Amino acid sequence: MPEIPEMEVYKNQLSETVIHKKVTEITINRERALNIEPEVFLELVNDQLIVYVSRRGKHLIVTLGNGYYLIGHLMLGGRIYLAEPSEKLKTQGSVILEFLDGRKLYFINLRLGWLHVLNEEEMDRRFAKLGPEPLSEFFTLEWLSENLSQRRGTIKPLLTDQGFIAGIGNCYSDEILFGAGLKPDRKANEINPKEIKQLFSAIPKVLREAIANGGYMEKPFRLHDQLTGGHNEHLKVYDREGQPCFRCKGKIVLTTLSGKKSFFCPSCQQ
Numbered sequence: 001m002p003e004i005p006e007m008e009v010y011k012n013q014l015s016e017t018v019i020h021k022k023v024t025e026i027t028i029n030r031e032r033a034l035n036i037e038p039e040v041f042l043e044l045v046n047d048q049l050i051v052y053v054s055r056r057g058k059h060l061i062v063t064l065g066n067g068y069y070l071i072g073h074l075m076l077g078g079r080i081y082l083a084e085p086s087e088k089l090k091t092q093g094s095v096i097l098e099f100l101d102g103r104k105l106y107f108i109n110l111r112l113g114w115l116h117v118l119n120e121e122e123m124d125r126r127f128a129k130l131g132p133e134p135l136s137e138f139f140t141l142e143w144l145s146e147n148l149s150q151r152r153g154t155i156k157p158l159l160t161d162q163g164f165i166a167g168i169g170n171c172y173s174d175e176i177l178f179g180a181g182l183k184p185d186r187k188a189n190e191i192n193p194k195e196i197k198q199l200f201s202a203i204p205k206v207l208r209e210a211i212a213n214g215g216y217m218e219k220p221f222r223l224h225d226q227l228t229g230g231h232n233e234h235l236k237v238y239d240r241e242g243q244p245c246f247r248c249k250g251k252i253v254l255t256t257l258s259g260k261k262s263f264f265c266p267s268c269q270q
């Protein structure tokens with residue numbers, strides 16, 4: 001499932017390509033991905049300019065000229081593709097937005113994922129329970145220390161809890177814990193101050209590095225896209241069961257914590 005780095009890469013690429021473009025045609029092949037009737041969706045989105053593209057947690061936020069927001073969550077298996085006018089895609093999109101220049105933005109495979117139209121108040125309500133953005137100024141060492149001390153659960157599932165910190169999932173929680181040198185089954189309130197510092201610096205470091213490398217999801221965003229998915233070969237522990245640790249040459253193992261898969265190095269994570 002895409003996490004902050006993958007959604008940031010989409011956000012950046014969309015910002016470069018579709019801002020100030022007008023939506024001139026919409027195809028809806030999966031009504032269940034929407035929160036409103038298709039006719040209302042067309043009414044609110046068609047003929048609108050794309051004003052801005054942003055992100056909150058794992059959500060993509062497209063601001064429309066009429067003040068409404070198109071909010072996308074890709075969940076498992078969903079992806080986004082921008083097709084040139086001449087391109088014929090083999091995949092059918094769940095929702096397709098066509099622009100004045102003939103390019104088409106495909107939201108593909110929104111089976112669990114969705115694309116909702118919300119006004120500002122509805123959007124604020126939707127995001128009210130999300131934790132802070134780990135790449136924002138609201139995420140501080142003091143905040144992390146205080147909030148870890150109040151949690152009795154293990155650190156791996158806690159890092160993926162969207163109400164604790166927004167935007168981190170299964171892949172980057174493993175990468176972050178490796179970066180911080182912490183075992184995934186450590187109790188959150190038993191992590192000592194020195195380790196909290198390690199965790200605090202690992203979180204933005206791991207996320208920023210992954211963004212710079214294009215995230216780990218290998219499906220391209222557009223033709224000749226060399227960026228998207230570039231981080232896959234830089235992952236240190238995620239999906240590397242049985243392979244040697246890059247830090248200590250120990251063997252990466254896979255465990256399950258509260259139903260979450262967790263890859264880690266038992267030799268150099270404490």
Ligand SMILES: [Zn+2]
Nearest residue numbers: 245248265268
């Ligand atoms: Zn190791």
